Amino acid sequence: MRLYGVVMVGWFRRYATYRMATAAGVFTNTAFGFIMAYTYTALWDERPQLGGYDVSQAVTYVWLGQALLMACALMGGGFEDELIERIRTGDIATDLYRPADLQLWWLACDLGRAFFHLVGRGVIPMAIGAFAFDLTLPGSALTWIAFLVCVVLGLLVSFAIRFLVALSAFWLMDGSGMAQISWLAGMFFSGMLLPLTVFPGTLGEVARALPWSSVLQIPADVFLGKRTGWALAEAYAFQAGWALALLGAGRLLQTAATRRVVLQGG
Amino acid sequence: MPSPEPLAVEPAGRSTATRSVELDAFPTRTRLSTLTDGLRAYGMIAAMWIRSTMTYRASFVMTTVTSFVVTAFDFIAILLMFTHVDALGGYQLGEIAFLYGAAATSFGLADLLVGSTERLGRRVRDGTLDTLLVRPAPVLAQVAADRFALRRLGRITQGLLVLGYGLGTVHVEWTLLNLLMVPMMLVSGALIFAAVFVAGGSFQFWAQDAAEVQNAITYGGNTLLQYPPTVFAKDLVRGVTFVVPLAFVNWLPALAVLDRPYPLDLPHWFAYLPPVVAVLCCWLALLAWRAGLRSYRSTGS
Amino acid sequence: MEAFIELDGVEKVFDVRRRAGLLRREKSQVRAVDGLSFTVARGEMVGYIGPNGAGKSTTIKMLTGILTPSGGRLRVAGIDPARERTRLARRIGVVFGQRTTLWWDLPLKDSYRLMHRMYRIPDQRFRENLERCVELLDLGELLEVPVRQLSLGQRMRGDIAAALLHDPEVLYLDEPTIGLDVISKAKVRDFLRDLNADRGTTVLLTTHDLTDIEQLCRRVMVIDHGRLMYDGALAGLHEVGESERTLIVDLERELPPVVIDLARTVRVEGPRQWLAFPASQSAAPLVSALAARYPVMDLSLREPDIEAVIAKMYAGRSGQ
The missing domain is CATH 3.40.50.300 (P-loop containing nucleotide triphosphate hydrolases)
Known part of the structure; x- marks a missing residue:
């Protein structure tokens, strides 16, 4: 277990060294936050209480999205590019003979990265957003804690999906194809475009039931105090359920991939 | 007069003495030959990249489709909004599609032509910029053509489709002037975006990791312009009118076509300024590029 | 030129x-x-x-x-x-x-x-x-x-x-x-x-x-x-690096270290001896002097390791 802790800290530090890139990224997240906050304001001005949010909550949703965007690697930039590259070049064979578990190893890497992005790319845009707009911030420490737990569960789901995608490179010649499909699905179904509560009819129901809703929609609802008590427990159960199912699928795929590599003699 | 270094290209084999005399006497000619040399090099390098791309045909198709879909998401979000409302910021769907299509097409063209300048920081970091500096062609042309990505046609196609939808839906009296405004807007808009790309790339001569600042202005600007200006705070509109003049890409000309008032109190003829603004932006971007390259060549990092 | x-x-x-x-x-x-x-x-x-x-x-x-x-x-x-x-x-x-x-x-x-x-x-x-x-x-x-x-x-x-x-x-x-x-x-x-x-x-x-x-x-x-x-x-x-070439001499039999003006003996192993001399000098006078006084069976010449030469040169300069 200590090993994975060290790996996680290592990846946190690795991203922390790119100060200029982080500053530039904060600038980008802030710029997009402003633009989207105005478009949401226009939308909610026309239809107050759309999707169960008032204007302030809708704008808060925008800034949460910008704060979580990098951490959950919705637009790429996670560990998966590196893993796909290792599979493509065959370096993966050496990883499989390591005493560390492949999935846990990469999970530690990705969490290290995600925690850095949460702090480095999340906090400042959120603070600027709170300064420039009237945001709905949690009133109690408990809500903050509930939100952070929710975010970590969302990160697990996000990792689990990307791990599956990366492993598909064992069977598909060009792993980037799968990565792109998953990227598109993530963009659309996470609620990054618009809150999933605004998606109409069946599309909305489907979107809210898919794993990607764990990444932004559910944490945002917890943050906005829409889910407390039983509803909060339900949210956790939903996220944990998807995380377990997808991580489990990852394990199966990993076993199959290992067998494949061993059969091919590395 | 110091020669406009990164741009100056002269036929080989002339003595230094004659050349410097000529440079002073015919600066315009030199600039013109630089331009043609740059375009020529750009064409050759882009063609090589297209051929490289075509060696992975399946991957090319895949990334082009992805580019189309992901850019279309922006419009799908607007369509989803319009399942709840009839107007946004006082604008109908067709009008927004017109704004959106114009911005997306201009941006797509600029991205296709010079979008690769966003990779400059990487080239500086890994030292491969040096291999471009020993070639007899303008560096800007080589950097802009680097990894020329035909998949970006996906974005342009998407923009043109939405523009077509917008043009077919809005109620505009298509006078000759209004008809001419559309291509003028697309070309000027592409040049303005291209200038922003190049200026952002130049910035990476000093700050190699700052590609995202460029993204905020280019991609962010594109997203901004897809919505009507009435949606945004006046200060933001002032900023993109007078500081980074993105408003000339589509807002000012398109609002004139739609016969809508611009949120800022500007004279009517501002709507016809995009070509002037575009040329001015390109000139400033070239100055920034030259300053950046000069700085790189004196510091080497 | x-x-x-x-x-x-x-x-x-x-x-x-x-x-x-x-x-x-x-x-x-x-x-x-x-x-x-x-x-x-x-x-x-x-x-x-x-x-x-x-x-x-x-x-x-x-x-x-x-x-x-x-x-x-x-x-x-x-x-x-x-x-x-x-x-x-x-x-x-x-x-x-x-x-x-x-x-x-x-x-x-x-x-x-x-x-x-x-x-x-x-x-x-x-x-x-x-x-x-x-x-x-x-x-x-x-x-x-x-x-x-x-x-x-x-x-x-x-x-x-x-x-x-x-x-x-x-x-x-x-x-x-x-x-x-x-x-x-x-x-x-x-x-x-x-x-x-x-x-x-x-x-x-x-x-x-x-x-x-x-x-x-x-x-x-x-x-x-x-x-x-x-x-x-x-x-x-x-020369600048004061490097030396080495003449490897096989004598007919084991002998005490060779004593000669032009070189110094740096190593002896049975009948084989290693003689170092300045790299700038020709090996010819040394060989003839050697052959005149010792029972030489075979000779080979080893060039100095140039990397070592440069290292020596750097050491010399930085020591000043």
């Missing part, structure tokens, strides 16, 4: 900023090249060596017009590289050892076709030059192969050919044999020797492999801390 490359008091100063504390940054200056002066005549083949960070690549970058000197005067073929980079580019060839300029996914010949057009090489010239390179660098089988499938040695040969298609008057090579196998190294060296002899192309070569220099360059320049430490024949470098 006509001076083709001229440097007169050339300097290159870099500002280096480093973090001092959380936000404060300290600015300091590094003199990568410090008052460098030398000339290279047309048709010379010069080895340019020195430890890492000595200023070798900075010099090459100034000679090719990539970097602007901070001071001094620099001319290549009468051109100021910093001011007329693109004009100079047509007259020089550059090979960066570890950065290929070939097109990764395309057949090798496509890269050459681009050179043909970019450098506006007349068709006839291009065909002749390509044929020559293909023959001498053994590229015939490789022209249709995508560059990504070439071995390191094949790629280097491909890169050298790409740098020569426009008939450059001077060729700069940065570590041209790094990472190559013995056969590829030999091919590259043979080619460069022919190029210099037949075409009179001026060659400036930086390398870590001193065999390159021993086999190719009559003249060698050593740079350290941005200054020229030595400029002259390879043999003279030995």
Whole structure:
């Protein structure tokens, strides 16, 4: 277990060294936050209480999205590019003979990265957003804690999906194809475009039931105090359920991939 | 007069003495030959990249489709909004599609032509910029053509489709002037975006990791312009009118076509300024590029 | 002889900023090249060596017009590289050892076709030059192969050919044999020797492999801390470095250590003895003196390790 802790800290530090890139990224997240906050304001001005949010909550949703965007690697930039590259070049064979578990190893890497992005790319845009707009911030420490737990569960789901995608490179010649499909699905179904509560009819129901809703929609609802008590427990159960199912699928795929590599003699 | 270094290209084999005399006497000619040399090099390098791309045909198709879909998401979000409302910021769907299509097409063209300048920081970091500096062609042309990505046609196609939808839906009296405004807007808009790309790339001569600042202005600007200006705070509109003049890409000309008032109190003829603004932006971007390259060549990092 | 490359008091100063504390940054200056002066005549083949960070690549970058000197005067073929980079580019060839300029996914010949057009090489010239390179660098089988499938040695040969298609008057090579196998190294060296002899192309070569220099360059320049430490024949470098050659002598039988004026005995192992003498001296008088006084059966001569020579030279200078 200590090993994975060290790996996680290592990846946190690795991203922390790119100060200029982080500053530039904060600038980008802030710029997009402003633009989207105005478009949401226009939308909610026309239809107050759309999707169960008032204007302030809708704008808060925008800034949460910008704060979580990098951490959950919705637009790429996670560990998966590196893993796909290792599979493509065959370096993966050496990883499989390591005493560390492949999935846990990469999970530690990705969490290290995600925690850095949460702090480095999340906090400042959120603070600027709170300064420039009237945001709905949690009133109690408990809500903050509930939100952070929710975010970590969302990160697990996000990792689990990307791990599956990366492993598909064992069977598909060009792993980037799968990565792109998953990227598109993530963009659309996470609620990054618009809150999933605004998606109409069946599309909305489907979107809210898919794993990607764990990444932004559910944490945002917890943050906005829409889910407390039983509803909060339900949210956790939903996220944990998807995380377990997808991580489990990852394990199966990993076993199959290992067998494949061993059969091919590395 | 110091020669406009990164741009100056002269036929080989002339003595230094004659050349410097000529440079002073015919600066315009030199600039013109630089331009043609740059375009020529750009064409050759882009063609090589297209051929490289075509060696992975399946991957090319895949990334082009992805580019189309992901850019279309922006419009799908607007369509989803319009399942709840009839107007946004006082604008109908067709009008927004017109704004959106114009911005997306201009941006797509600029991205296709010079979008690769966003990779400059990487080239500086890994030292491969040096291999471009020993070639007899303008560096800007080589950097802009680097990894020329035909998949970006996906974005342009998407923009043109939405523009077509917008043009077919809005109620505009298509006078000759209004008809001419559309291509003028697309070309000027592409040049303005291209200038922003190049200026952002130049910035990476000093700050190699700052590609995202460029993204905020280019991609962010594109997203901004897809919505009507009435949606945004006046200060933001002032900023993109007078500081980074993105408003000339589509807002000012398109609002004139739609016969809508611009949120800022500007004279009517501002709507016809995009070509002037575009040329001015390109000139400033070239100055920034030259300053950046000069700085790189004196510091080497 | 006509001076083709001229440097007169050339300097290159870099500002280096480093973090001092959380936000404060300290600015300091590094003199990568410090008052460098030398000339290279047309048709010379010069080895340019020195430890890492000595200023070798900075010099090459100034000679090719990539970097602007901070001071001094620099001319290549009468051109100021910093001011007329693109004009100079047509007259020089550059090979960066570890950065290929070939097109990764395309057949090798496509890269050459681009050179043909970019450098506006007349068709006839291009065909002749390509044929020559293909023959001498053994590229015939490789022209249709995508560059990504070439071995390191094949790629280097491909890169050298790409740098020569426009008939450059001077060729700069940065570590041209790094990472190559013995056969590829030999091919590259043979080619460069022919190029210099037949075409009179001026060659400036930086390398870590001193065999390159021993086999190719009559003249060698050593740079350290941005200054020229030595400029002259390879043999003279030995003198400066006070290096010694070793004569290995097999005597008829075991004898006490040989005593002779011209050399000193450094090692004895049975009938075999090792005699060290200054590298600048000829071995002939020593051999004849030895043969006159001792029962010599066999002799062999070992050249000094040039890397050690340079190291010794550095040690000598920095100790001052």
